[in-house]
Amino acid sequence: MDDETAEIELLQQNLNKTRQISKRMTSILDSFETRVAKLEKSILPLYTASQILNRRRSNIDKTLEKIDDVATREEDLSAEESLILRGPQAGQLHLYKEAVERLNANIAFKAGESAEIAKIADLVETGAKRLVQLYTKIVAEGSSGPTPTSDRINTSLLSLPSTFPPTLLPTLTPIVKFLRGMPIPATHPSHPAAQGIARTLMDAQRGFADMRGNWSVKCLDAQGKRLVVRAGTSDVDPLQTGREFGEWLEVILATADEEYKLLQSLAPLPPSSSAISSSYALFLSPILRLFNSVLSSLVALMKKNLQRYSFLALSAYEALLSQQGQFELVLSFTTDMGAGGSFSSSKGAGGGAMVGDKTGHDILKEGLTTLRSLCLRSFPEFLAxxxxxxxxxxxxxxxxxxxxxxxxxxxxxxxxxxxxxxxxPEVEGAVSAALLALGDGNWKMEFE
Incomplete structure (x- = not known):
């Protein structure tokens, strides 16, 4: 028992010591908590102030980054502007195209920044104009120079007088490809420069057609005048002159067909655009004017002395009649084709190309009618x-x-x-066509 009592007393003493220690620890902790509370109260204003400073520092950093970004963009835009305004340089077309492409990409990523977008759009339009100027310069170079001097009419497509120089195609083709990718309302309706670029490209395309048309006329005019001069020469067989007229007409139609293909491949607007037909009409008008002028001069000679020029009328009529289908095909290129391949113009084939108030179809029809009437007149006059x-x-x-x-x-x-x-027999086609057009029994000449 004594041992147990002693152990209990020892435990009691240890418990009391533990309680004393706990009280001391509690007192220390209370004192520490009080100090921490005081410290918190003293630190809180400093912490709050530091947070404000941190936010200000973050805002300053963001502002500086924005300023750097704007400054960098302005430097880039100034560099692009300098390149665009200078225009494409020889051997550096790819650099110019890349600059225009970067500007177009910037427009796509600058939604909401209207002022900057407007400035970039102006640069893109300026870039298109500078490229068009280079395009027009090359086309003008390929549509000028000395005209053919040979008296011989050659109908080979490889030797057409107005053929575009193949040496210029490697330079011109990349420009055309890039221009066709420029934003226009049909492909980029929301692009701010689309309308202006479309007008620029349309003007360039019409300029192409006008230059090619005038150059073709310049190349064909000498042969046309030679025909008229030879027709009025007494030692030249009128039948041969009529055949030469047919050869000249063949060259005209071959040239027109080749130029249509050239327009489709080199026009700055997409070839599926309806602008192709209107541009081709612009090209064809001076050629039709030349054809009508030469034919009118020959007709005037025939009317003046039909007895002498009867075979000129017959051979010319046969030539025009034999190429009527190709003539109408060329004229059809000037008319828009709607769904199903039907003509959308009320004037019919060739309604787009005009010479004065006449369409190309009118010129062809009047030419055939006039020559046929002269052929029919020549028969009874010869019998008389x-x-x-x-x-x-x-x-x-x-x-x-x-x-x-x-x-x-x-x-x-x-x-x-x-x-x-x-x-x-050499003009059998013209004779039979004229008499068939007149009709059986309508042409009679009896000798009394």
């Missing part, structure tokens, strides 16, 4: 000449022909008749 030549020139007593030739030589009108008949 034969009849007149066979009549006695003077009558004596008893009705005798005092001037009658009683020799056995062949009379002049007989020789002319044989020549006339021998030439008819």
């Amino acid at each position: 000449d034969i009849k007149l030549a066979a009549l006695p020139t003077a009558v004596g007593k008893g009705g005798a022909n005092v001037n009658a030739d009683v020799s056995t030589k062949v009379l002049d009108f007989t020789v002319e008749t044989v020549k006339y008949i021998s030439k008819i």
